[in-house]
Amino acid sequence: MRTGLIALALASLAAVFAACLLGPTQMSVERVVLALLGLGAPGDQLVVVQIRLPRALAAFAVGAALGASGAALQGLLRNPLAEPGVLGVSASASLAATATLYYGLAAISAWAMPVAAISGALAATTLIALTALRTASAVTLILIGVGFSSFAGAIMNLLLNLAPNPFSLADMINWMLGSVANRSFHDLALAAPFLMAGLLILFISRHGLSALTLGEEAASGIGLDLKRQRLLVVLGTGLATGAAVSLAGVIGFVGIVAPHIVRSMVDHDPARSLLPAALLAGLMLVLADIGVRIVPTSSELKLGVLAALIGAPAFIWIAMRRRTVHD
Template sequence: MTGVSIKRGRRALPVLLGAGVLIIAFASLLVGSTWLTPGEVLGGLFASGEDINAIIVREIRLPRVLLGLMAGASLGFSGAALQGLLRNPLADPGVIGVSASAGLGAVFAIYFGLSSVFLLAVPLLAMTGALAATLVLFVLASRDASILTLILAGIGINGLAVALTSLVMNFAPTPFSLLDMVMWLLGSLANRSFTDIALAGPFMILGWTLMAGVGQGLSALSLGEETAQTLGVDLRRLRLQVILGTAISVGAAVAVCGTIGFIGLVVPHIMRHFFGHDPRRILLPSALGGAVFLSLADMLTRIPLSGGELRLGVVTAFVGSPVFLWIVIRTREAMR
């Protein structure tokens, strides 16, 4: 049997993923409009001088790379946790309506021209949108609402946010602001600074912290809600942790990066392929995998194109959907 070798491989995989995150992060620091050698990047990172390389690496590339890693980890982690909670491999952080609400906030900020007055208006309003949606979900989840109620509420919130976003875009004051809105919604990590990290970072970390201890509960849920309860799982608490953790971390990620789809859906699937279906065992790998996936996608957006910048959400969807289809076809036997 191959059982032993699989086990050994599985133990090594988180280490490999961790190493992958570091390698991708460094590679990502190398890619940009100015060519820097690996030595120059390292020098720029760690040398004490204030030369041009240091400014490029520390002020321009580092925040972008860090934000990509954090946002990717938020999306991957949330996707895995949400799929575990809903016991549905098709769940995605998008279904609870938080991403769309963040998008609505951003579009509002652009509509009223707040972004030209105050630089952080877009992420701040996006965050407000995400938090408003989170609050609705929180009220529902703490009232002991069923999973189905939460999902339907999420679909409702999502639909409303998308409708309002369309409305705002419909009455966009100028073609330029409409373009701004569309571009924001397509997602990007370009020109992000440590201010964005300071704004969204604490929320992402708060979200991760909320979801940190949910592994066992999610594994127990494999046997259904009643059996999980008889194994000592506090269902209401578990729901609150996952829904709030997802809403807060994904809301914060979307607020500074724009809408980025498919990572929360696809990454847990890829991880299941390597780590098995136990929900607990794919949480950390999905977070690391999400960080790698988003960073790779971000590197692709930095390929210079004549038509302008390739947007991040476009790349993740382009890479994510074929991967998703491939996985669905390969695993349809196992899921039956």
């Protein structure tokens, strides 16, 4: 477990460094290292520290937020298919973020976008958690999540449909497709407080997720405060997912795939899956973001598109292999 975490952390660092090597300006390893240490030529510093590093860090932060949110939601809802994207949390966050673009609020205050995205995510997570109280069926819950996603998508399409000019249209499409291109340290700084707070809340409340393995009734029997647990997970995933969406738009499925991969390594304990799932999801998005830059396409592939291209089939595969005994 510990060696696995260290390996994941080291791999993530290596991936972020590799991401700093890539770009239209060819640079040697030595020049990149010097730039990262603040000793390089001013031009190199600008390219590496102001452009490539924040982009890689944004990819990692978004992945970590979605991976931890996915693992926590799966623990709370006791369902391996739960994830911010599938449950419509990301779509709701992105809808709220897009609305600030549409109404021009994003231009008024830099905080409008992250705050809107987080509010959207919190609202959707709360609704999902409330629904989970009423239905024991995992399938019903996923279907309701699909409904949320579709509805948020429909309103989003409406906004696109009514977009006042091609510029805001392009802006909004960027959000919907999901990307960390051209993110700056300023963008990171806006999202970071929410993202960190969300991750911290999830991490603090993680042991309650182990208790939920027994079902809600037995979990409260062994001393879990169910209301508090639900509240903390809703709050944590809302903050983390909302912050991730404000940084990169909608990036789906990474929150399902990463926890699924680490689960058997932590004896299927949702509490212990949180940290490795966050690290692995971060690593996966940094690698995917390297991928979109390496793949020779006429215009750059969006990160969210690549994540869905890989993640959606993985989701189907996990769903098909799932034991159906609990439904």
